[in-house]
Amino acid sequence: MLIKKPNDIPSSEVTPKSAYVSRRTFITGAIATGAALAGGLYLRNTGSGDGSVEANGAKLTDIIKSPFSTTEKPTSFKDITNYNNYYEFSADKYEPNGLSKNFRTRPWTVKIGGEVKKPKTLDIDTILKLAPLEERIYRHRCVEGWSMVIPWVGFPLSALIKQADPLPRAKFVAFETILAPDQMPNQKRRVLDWPYVEGLRMDEAMHPLAILAVGLYDEVLPNVDGAPLRLVVPWKYGFKGIKAIVKINFVEKMPPTTWNIMAPTEYGFYSNVNPSKDHPRWSQAMERRIGDSVFAPKHQTLMFNGYADQVASLYSGMDLQQYY
Amino acid sequence: MKAPSQTVVRALKVLLFLICLGPLSVLVWKGFHQQLGANPVDVITRSTGRWTLTFLLITLGITPLRKLLSSPWVVRFRRMLGLFAFFYGTLHLTTYIWLDKFFDVPAMLHDIAKRRFITAGVTAWTLILPLALTSTAGWIRRLGGKRWQRLHRLIYFSATAGVIHFIWLVKADLRRPLTYGAILAILLAYRLASWLATKTKSRAVATHDSLTSVRP
Numbered sequence: 028m029l030i031k032k033p034n035d036i037p038s039s040e041v042t043p044k045s046a047y048v049s050r051r052t053f054i055t056g057a058i059a060t061g062a063a064l065a066g067g068l069y070l071r072n073t074g075s076g077d078g079s080v081e082a083n084g085a086k087l088t089d090i091i092k093s094p095f096s097t098t099e100k101p102t103s104f105k106d107i108t109n110y111n112n113y114y115e116f117s118a119d120k121y122e123p124n125g126l127s128k129n130f131r132t133r134p135w136t137v138k139i140g141g142e143v144k145k146p147k148t149l150d151i152d153t154i155l156k157l158a159p160l161e162e163r164i165y166r167h168r169c170v171e172g173w174s175m176v177i178p179w180v181g182f183p184l185s186a187l188i189k190q191a192d193p194l195p196r197a198k199f200v201a202f203e204t205i206l207a208p209d210q211m212p213n214q215k216r217r218v219l220d221w222p223y224v225e226g227l228r229m230d231e232a233m234h235p236l237a238i239l240a241v242g243l244y245d246e247v248l249p250n251v252d253g254a255p256l257r258l259v260v261p262w263k264y265g266f267k268g269i270k271a272i273v274k275i276n277f278v279e280k281m282p283p284t285t286w287n288i289m290a291p292t293e294y295g296f297y298s299n300v301n302p303s304k305d306h307p308r309w310s311q312a313m314e315r316r317i318g319d320s321v322f323a324p325k326h327q328t329l330m331f332n333g334y335a336d337q338v339a340s341l342y343s344g345m346d347l348q349q350y351y
Numbered sequence: 352m353k354a355p356s357q358t359v360v361r362a363l364k365v366l367l368f369l370i371c372l373g374p375l376s377v378l379v380w381k382g383f384h385q386q387l388g389a390n391p392v393d394v395i396t397r398s399t400g401r402w403t404l405t406f407l408l409i410t411l412g413i414t415p416l417r418k419l420l421s422s423p424w425v426v427r428f429r430r431m432l433g434l435f436a437f438f439y440g441t442l443h444l445t446t447y448i449w450l451d452k453f454f455d456v457p458a459m460l461h462d463i464a465k466r467r468f469i470t471a472g473v474t475a476w477t478l479i480l481p482l483a484l485t486s487t488a489g490w491i492r493r494l495g496g497k498r499w500q501r502l503h504r505l506i507y508f509s510a511t512a513g514v515i516h517f518i519w520l521v522k523a524d525l526r527r528p529l530t531y532g533a534i535l536a537i538l539l540a541y542r543l544a545s546w547l548a549t550k551t552k553s554r555a556v557a558t559h560d561s562l563t564s565v566r567p
Binding site for chain 2: 312
């Protein structure tokens, strides 16, 4: 089901097919990552040498390649950072890049609480050292019918969740974006119900494909893409990937999510990429790959954005037409 | 305002024609210089769509303008402006048919039936099509002034459908579509007001006539 495209990545860098389709390898990879985590084998240099990776554009080092990465050609840095929905800055996809230039990502703390044994407030620089950083080249599918291939740098969300040690009654994870109307011009107006909130079911959040991203193309995450910390859930539509996270709460009941509040018939809680679930505005059967020629045919959208082998089991027995 | 000579009007028409081609020239130039951004089809769609609405509103602005300035000659630019609205609307529709749907007829029919903003957009274009076709002097003669004028009031409905199309396609932040909507509302309100005024005046005249039997 994976889209095959001729790619210009050297064959040495191409992940063998077996590594990304075989479930066994998948599990092995997860165990390996876990082992690396437990052993604390990966000490990372943070670029500037003084332990801060504040500046946009600073190099991130000691990034591990991941077997979960796609071999498709990544979208250019320019396109990723210049075509983006970030409603806190603008409803126009071309504007957030410029408007987010002076967004302050330091000091930055993330408050972790709710149904957990160890509620805590973590500094972003502590979060950056929580787990080895991995490059995850993921397909990114926007609900608007366009897609990219993005070389994120981040770590599994599960690593942070384990730190918080959630109680058994924690069934969902709720995320919240910073509320900073002085820096985010659109937060001064009720374009959406601010602050932006998103959520995942616990098993989705613990899935090895779900990551917290802190970088892009081996560099510190640009402000426009949700610096300093954003969620990436590659089998869901892009808006689930909440940006500039300041709060992570563990809750018993399904938490509210911003676009669902805005238009419940259009955006569900799950928002899994699903070509057979039509959206009132856009056909979800096809997608335009950003960077393709204007005259190039669109790509067929794949169930769970092509990650069905890994994630379909999370939803077995669920009617995905009803729970969209 | 004093009416300019025939030659000046003709020169102004040529100038206006070139200005109206401006938005298209910008798109073509950007296209050849890789300046259309990450999603060129999106940029082309939005640009042609916005210019369609803009030309519709400018066209609708001609009648109030000529009355306010007491310059009947400005009406001589109206046909060209209206045809440019149709031209950009057709480019907009072509972008959808070709670069978005790649001539997939079932997919387009599904869109028209299912997505209300597409329904509104296709309606807007369909309503302006007969106006473009009957824009020639020959058609005005064939239809007769009164009937031609009545037919061409379809532009009110086309522009309304166009603004609704824009409102419905926006996910959040309605400022831009509502700006078009507000201008359209003013232009339509002007017509309503002047229609009511004529009606009242003709009734007043009729009453006056019946009382005095003297023509004013």
